[in-house]
Amino acid sequence: MTISSVKQSMAPQRPAKKAAAQAQAEVAGDNVQISGSAPKACGAQLAQQGNAAAEQCAGNGAGPGAAALRTPLRMILIGPPGSGKGTQARLINQFFKAPHISTGDLLRQEVKQGTELGKQAQVYMQAGKLVPDEIMLKMVDNKLAGEESFILDGFPRSKAQAEHLDQTLAKLGKPLTAVANLMVDDEIVVKRLKERGRQDDTEEIIRERLKVYHEQTEPVTGHYQLQTLLEPVEAEGSVPQVGYNVITQINSRLRPQGC
Numbered sequence: 200m201t202i203s204s205v206k207q208s209m210a211p212q213r214p215a216k217k218a219a220a221q222a223q224a225e226v227a228g229d230n231v232q233i234s235g236s237a238p239k240a241c242g243a244q245l246a247q248q249g250n251a252a253a254e255q256c257a258g259n260g261a262g263p264g265a266a267a268l269r270t271p272l273r274m275i276l277i278g279p280p281g282s283g284k285g286t287q288a289r290l291i292n293q294f295f296k297a298p299h300i301s302t303g304d305l306l307r308q309e310v311k312q313g314t315e316l317g318k319q320a321q322v323y324m325q326a327g328k329l330v331p332d333e334i335m336l337k338m339v340d341n342k343l344a345g346e347e348s349f350i351l352d353g354f355p356r357s358k359a360q361a362e363h364l365d366q367t368l369a370k371l372g373k374p375l376t377a378v379a380n381l382m383v384d385d386e387i388v389v390k391r392l393k394e395r396g397r398q399d400d401t402e403e404i405i406r407e408r409l410k411v412y413h414e415q416t417e418p419v420t421g422h423y424q425l426q427t428l429l430e431p432v433e434a435e436g437s438v439p440q441v442g443y444n445v446i447t448q449i450n451s452r453l454r455p456q457g458c
Protein backbone atom coordinates (compact mmCIF):
# COMPACT_ATOMS: atom_id res chain seq x y z
CA MET A 200 0.00 0.00 0.00
CA THR A 201 1.62 3.23 -1.07
CA ILE A 202 -0.92 5.94 -0.72
CA SER A 203 1.43 8.69 0.17
CA SER A 204 1.51 12.38 -0.51
CA VAL A 205 -1.24 14.20 1.29
CA LYS A 206 -1.52 17.85 0.46
CA GLN A 207 -5.06 19.10 0.66
CA SER A 208 -7.34 18.62 3.64
CA MET A 209 -10.91 17.55 2.97
CA ALA A 210 -12.12 18.46 6.44
CA PRO A 211 -14.48 21.32 5.44
CA GLN A 212 -16.29 19.27 2.83
CA ARG A 213 -17.08 15.94 4.48
CA PRO A 214 -20.41 14.77 3.17
CA ALA A 215 -20.65 11.24 4.57
CA LYS A 216 -21.70 11.97 8.13
CA LYS A 217 -21.56 8.49 9.63
CA ALA A 218 -18.08 7.89 8.26
CA ALA A 219 -16.90 11.40 9.01
CA ALA A 220 -17.42 10.75 12.69
CA GLN A 221 -14.90 7.94 12.57
CA ALA A 222 -12.45 8.81 9.87
CA GLN A 223 -10.46 11.67 8.55
CA ALA A 224 -9.54 11.87 4.90
CA GLU A 225 -6.99 13.96 3.22
CA VAL A 226 -6.55 13.97 -0.49
CA ALA A 227 -4.42 15.24 -3.29
CA GLY A 228 -4.93 14.39 -6.93
CA ASP A 229 -5.49 10.68 -7.11
CA ASN A 230 -3.92 10.13 -3.69
CA VAL A 231 -6.39 9.72 -0.86
CA GLN A 232 -5.47 8.95 2.69
CA ILE A 233 -7.92 7.93 5.36
CA SER A 234 -6.71 7.67 8.89
CA GLY A 235 -8.66 5.88 11.55
CA SER A 236 -9.70 7.24 14.92
CA ALA A 237 -12.08 4.50 15.98
CA PRO A 238 -11.56 3.35 19.57
CA LYS A 239 -10.19 -0.05 18.67
CA ALA A 240 -7.88 1.25 15.97
CA CYS A 241 -9.57 -0.56 13.14
CA GLY A 242 -12.35 1.32 11.36
CA ALA A 243 -10.81 3.32 8.58
CA GLN A 244 -7.40 1.77 9.08
CA LEU A 245 -8.84 -1.17 7.23
CA ALA A 246 -8.55 0.99 4.16
CA GLN A 247 -4.83 1.26 4.62
CA GLN A 248 -3.97 -2.15 5.94
CA GLY A 249 -6.48 -4.55 4.42
CA ASN A 250 -6.48 -7.87 6.19
CA ALA A 251 -3.84 -6.70 8.64
CA ALA A 252 -6.56 -4.55 10.19
CA ALA A 253 -8.76 -7.60 10.49
CA GLU A 254 -6.04 -9.35 12.44
CA GLN A 255 -5.71 -6.30 14.63
CA CYS A 256 -9.43 -6.30 15.30
CA ALA A 257 -9.34 -9.97 16.12
CA GLY A 258 -6.48 -9.26 18.51
CA ASN A 259 -8.58 -6.58 20.13
CA GLY A 260 -11.26 -9.09 20.95
CA ALA A 261 -13.71 -7.78 18.38
CA GLY A 262 -15.34 -11.21 18.32
CA PRO A 263 -17.47 -12.36 15.42
CA GLY A 264 -17.05 -9.00 13.70
CA ALA A 265 -13.43 -9.76 12.96
CA ALA A 266 -14.50 -12.52 10.60
CA ALA A 267 -16.55 -9.98 8.65
CA LEU A 268 -13.47 -7.83 8.25
CA ARG A 269 -11.68 -10.67 6.50
CA THR A 270 -14.41 -10.85 3.86
CA PRO A 271 -12.88 -9.67 0.60
CA LEU A 272 -14.30 -6.53 -0.99
CA ARG A 273 -16.67 -7.39 -3.82
CA MET A 274 -18.34 -4.37 -5.22
CA ILE A 275 -20.02 -2.85 -8.24
CA LEU A 276 -19.72 0.72 -9.50
CA ILE A 277 -22.85 1.91 -11.28
CA GLY A 278 -23.19 5.32 -12.89
CA PRO A 279 -23.73 7.02 -16.23
CA PRO A 280 -20.88 7.24 -18.73
CA GLY A 281 -18.55 9.97 -17.50
CA SER A 282 -19.46 9.57 -13.83
CA GLY A 283 -15.87 8.57 -13.09
CA LYS A 284 -16.33 4.83 -12.55
CA GLY A 285 -12.92 3.93 -13.95
CA THR A 286 -11.08 6.64 -12.02
CA GLN A 287 -12.83 5.77 -8.78
CA ALA A 288 -12.23 2.06 -9.34
CA ARG A 289 -8.49 2.77 -9.52
CA LEU A 290 -8.64 4.75 -6.25
CA ILE A 291 -10.64 2.03 -4.51
CA ASN A 292 -8.15 -0.53 -5.81
CA GLN A 293 -5.30 1.40 -4.15
CA PHE A 294 -7.12 1.20 -0.84
CA PHE A 295 -8.64 -2.23 -0.77
CA LYS A 296 -6.43 -4.12 -3.25
CA ALA A 297 -9.43 -5.64 -4.97
CA PRO A 298 -8.83 -6.12 -8.73
CA HIS A 299 -10.55 -3.65 -11.06
CA ILE A 300 -12.66 -5.39 -13.71
CA SER A 301 -13.90 -2.99 -16.39
CA THR A 302 -16.07 -4.58 -19.07
CA GLY A 303 -15.49 -1.54 -21.30
CA ASP A 304 -11.70 -2.04 -21.01
CA LEU A 305 -12.04 -5.79 -21.66
CA LEU A 306 -14.05 -5.07 -24.80
CA ARG A 307 -11.66 -2.37 -26.01
CA GLN A 308 -8.80 -4.84 -25.59
CA GLU A 309 -10.62 -7.33 -27.81
CA VAL A 310 -11.23 -4.61 -30.39
CA LYS A 311 -7.57 -3.59 -30.31
CA GLN A 312 -6.42 -7.17 -30.77
CA GLY A 313 -8.81 -7.55 -33.68
CA THR A 314 -10.44 -10.71 -32.29
CA GLU A 315 -13.73 -12.03 -33.63
CA LEU A 316 -15.40 -11.02 -30.36
CA GLY A 317 -13.89 -7.55 -30.68
CA LYS A 318 -15.19 -7.17 -34.22
CA GLN A 319 -18.70 -8.09 -33.11
CA ALA A 320 -18.61 -5.80 -30.06
CA GLN A 321 -17.21 -2.81 -31.89
CA VAL A 322 -20.35 -2.32 -33.95
CA TYR A 323 -22.41 -1.83 -30.77
CA MET A 324 -19.80 0.23 -28.95
CA GLN A 325 -19.48 2.69 -31.83
CA ALA A 326 -23.23 3.18 -31.82
CA GLY A 327 -23.39 3.73 -28.04
CA LYS A 328 -25.50 0.55 -27.65
CA LEU A 329 -25.09 -2.34 -25.26
CA VAL A 330 -23.06 -5.29 -26.51
CA PRO A 331 -25.32 -8.40 -26.51
CA ASP A 332 -25.50 -10.56 -23.41
CA GLU A 333 -24.28 -13.65 -25.25
CA ILE A 334 -20.89 -11.93 -25.43
CA MET A 335 -20.97 -10.12 -22.08
CA LEU A 336 -22.16 -12.79 -19.65
CA LYS A 337 -19.54 -15.39 -20.51
CA MET A 338 -16.79 -12.79 -20.49
CA VAL A 339 -17.73 -11.60 -16.98
CA ASP A 340 -18.33 -15.12 -15.62
CA ASN A 341 -14.85 -16.19 -16.72
CA LYS A 342 -13.29 -13.16 -15.10
CA LEU A 343 -15.15 -13.49 -11.79
CA ALA A 344 -14.37 -17.19 -11.44
CA GLY A 345 -10.69 -16.28 -11.07
CA GLU A 346 -11.03 -13.43 -8.54
CA GLU A 347 -11.66 -13.62 -4.80
CA SER A 348 -12.38 -9.89 -4.62
CA PHE A 349 -13.28 -7.37 -7.32
CA ILE A 350 -14.41 -3.89 -8.24
CA LEU A 351 -16.78 -4.36 -11.14
CA ASP A 352 -17.01 -1.31 -13.41
CA GLY A 353 -19.53 -1.22 -16.25
CA PHE A 354 -21.36 -4.43 -15.36
CA PRO A 355 -24.22 -5.09 -14.84
CA ARG A 356 -25.81 -2.61 -17.23
CA SER A 357 -29.31 -4.12 -17.31
CA LYS A 358 -31.64 -5.97 -14.98
CA ALA A 359 -31.06 -9.17 -16.93
CA GLN A 360 -27.30 -8.82 -16.39
CA ALA A 361 -27.88 -8.10 -12.67
CA GLU A 362 -30.01 -11.22 -12.29
CA HIS A 363 -27.41 -13.30 -14.11
CA LEU A 364 -24.69 -11.87 -11.86
CA ASP A 365 -26.72 -12.79 -8.75
CA GLN A 366 -26.78 -16.38 -9.95
CA THR A 367 -23.10 -16.47 -10.88
CA LEU A 368 -21.98 -15.05 -7.52
CA ALA A 369 -24.30 -17.38 -5.62
CA LYS A 370 -22.81 -20.37 -7.48
CA LEU A 371 -19.28 -19.14 -6.78
CA GLY A 372 -20.15 -18.41 -3.12
CA LYS A 373 -18.92 -14.83 -3.49
CA PRO A 374 -21.55 -12.44 -2.11
CA LEU A 375 -21.39 -8.71 -2.86
CA THR A 376 -20.25 -6.18 -0.25
CA ALA A 377 -21.77 -3.06 -1.80
CA VAL A 378 -22.99 -1.34 -4.95
CA ALA A 379 -21.92 2.30 -5.27
CA ASN A 380 -24.23 4.42 -7.40
CA LEU A 381 -22.29 7.41 -8.77
CA MET A 382 -24.82 10.18 -9.39
CA VAL A 383 -24.02 12.90 -11.94
CA ASP A 384 -26.28 15.22 -13.94
CA ASP A 385 -26.55 14.49 -17.69
CA GLU A 386 -25.22 17.86 -18.82
CA ILE A 387 -22.11 17.50 -16.66
CA VAL A 388 -21.58 14.06 -18.23
CA VAL A 389 -21.80 15.50 -21.75
CA LYS A 390 -19.30 18.25 -20.90
CA ARG A 391 -16.86 15.84 -19.20
CA LEU A 392 -16.94 13.27 -21.99
CA LYS A 393 -16.53 15.77 -24.80
CA GLU A 394 -13.36 16.90 -23.03
CA ARG A 395 -12.17 13.28 -22.61
CA GLY A 396 -12.43 12.70 -26.36
CA ARG A 397 -12.46 8.87 -26.61
CA GLN A 398 -13.58 7.43 -29.95
CA ASP A 399 -17.14 6.95 -28.66
CA ASP A 400 -17.23 10.39 -27.01
CA THR A 401 -18.89 12.43 -29.77
CA GLU A 402 -21.96 14.32 -28.53
CA GLU A 403 -24.33 12.14 -30.55
CA ILE A 404 -22.94 8.88 -29.16
CA ILE A 405 -22.70 10.31 -25.63
CA ARG A 406 -26.42 11.21 -25.72
CA GLU A 407 -27.27 7.74 -27.01
CA ARG A 408 -25.24 6.15 -24.21
CA LEU A 409 -27.04 8.36 -21.68
CA LYS A 410 -30.40 7.28 -23.11
CA VAL A 411 -29.38 3.63 -22.85
CA TYR A 412 -28.15 4.29 -19.31
CA HIS A 413 -31.46 5.80 -18.15
CA GLU A 414 -33.58 3.16 -19.86
CA GLN A 415 -31.61 0.02 -19.08
CA THR A 416 -28.98 0.59 -16.42
CA GLU A 417 -30.66 2.95 -13.95
CA PRO A 418 -33.32 0.35 -13.03
CA VAL A 419 -30.45 -1.87 -11.81
CA THR A 420 -30.08 0.46 -8.80
CA GLY A 421 -33.57 -0.60 -7.63
CA HIS A 422 -32.50 -4.23 -7.89
CA TYR A 423 -29.65 -3.63 -5.45
CA GLN A 424 -31.63 -1.29 -3.22
CA LEU A 425 -33.95 -4.22 -2.54
CA GLN A 426 -30.90 -6.23 -1.51
CA THR A 427 -29.82 -3.33 0.80
CA LEU A 428 -26.49 -3.16 -1.03
CA LEU A 429 -26.91 0.26 -2.63
CA GLU A 430 -24.73 3.20 -1.55
CA PRO A 431 -25.76 6.43 -3.34
CA VAL A 432 -22.70 8.62 -3.93
CA GLU A 433 -22.81 12.26 -4.95
CA ALA A 434 -20.27 12.25 -7.82
CA GLU A 435 -20.24 15.76 -9.27
CA GLY A 436 -17.29 16.98 -7.19
CA SER A 437 -13.59 16.64 -7.84
CA VAL A 438 -11.98 13.20 -8.16
CA PRO A 439 -10.60 13.25 -4.59
CA GLN A 440 -13.89 14.49 -3.11
CA VAL A 441 -15.83 11.71 -4.81
CA GLY A 442 -13.09 9.25 -3.86
CA TYR A 443 -13.51 10.24 -0.24
CA ASN A 444 -17.28 9.74 -0.46
CA VAL A 445 -16.99 6.31 -2.04
CA ILE A 446 -14.21 4.96 0.14
CA THR A 447 -15.75 6.05 3.43
CA GLN A 448 -19.11 4.60 2.44
CA ILE A 449 -17.63 1.26 1.45
CA ASN A 450 -15.40 1.24 4.49
CA SER A 451 -18.38 1.62 6.78
CA ARG A 452 -19.81 -1.57 5.26
CA LEU A 453 -16.58 -3.50 5.81
CA ARG A 454 -16.27 -2.50 9.42
CA PRO A 455 -18.34 -4.65 11.72
CA GLN A 456 -20.41 -3.18 14.53
CA GLY A 457 -18.49 -2.43 17.69
CA CYS A 458 -15.06 -2.72 16.09
Ligand code: AMP
Binds near residue numbers: 302303
Ligand atom coordinates in the same frame (compact mmCIF):
# COMPACT_ATOMS: atom_id res chain seq x y z
P1 AMP B 1 -17.56 1.82 -20.81
O1 AMP B 1 -16.08 1.88 -20.98
O2 AMP B 1 -17.99 1.14 -19.53
O3 AMP B 1 -18.21 3.18 -20.97
O4 AMP B 1 -18.13 0.90 -21.98
C1 AMP B 1 -17.94 1.26 -23.34
C2 AMP B 1 -18.94 0.50 -24.19
O5 AMP B 1 -18.72 -0.91 -24.03
C3 AMP B 1 -20.40 0.71 -23.83
O6 AMP B 1 -20.93 1.89 -24.41
C4 AMP B 1 -21.02 -0.56 -24.38
O7 AMP B 1 -21.15 -0.50 -25.79
C5 AMP B 1 -19.96 -1.61 -24.08
N1 AMP B 1 -20.18 -2.25 -22.76
C6 AMP B 1 -19.42 -2.16 -21.65
N2 AMP B 1 -19.93 -2.86 -20.64
C7 AMP B 1 -21.06 -3.45 -21.12
C8 AMP B 1 -22.06 -4.29 -20.55
N3 AMP B 1 -22.03 -4.67 -19.26
N4 AMP B 1 -23.08 -4.70 -21.35
C9 AMP B 1 -23.14 -4.33 -22.64
N5 AMP B 1 -22.25 -3.52 -23.23
C10 AMP B 1 -21.22 -3.06 -22.47
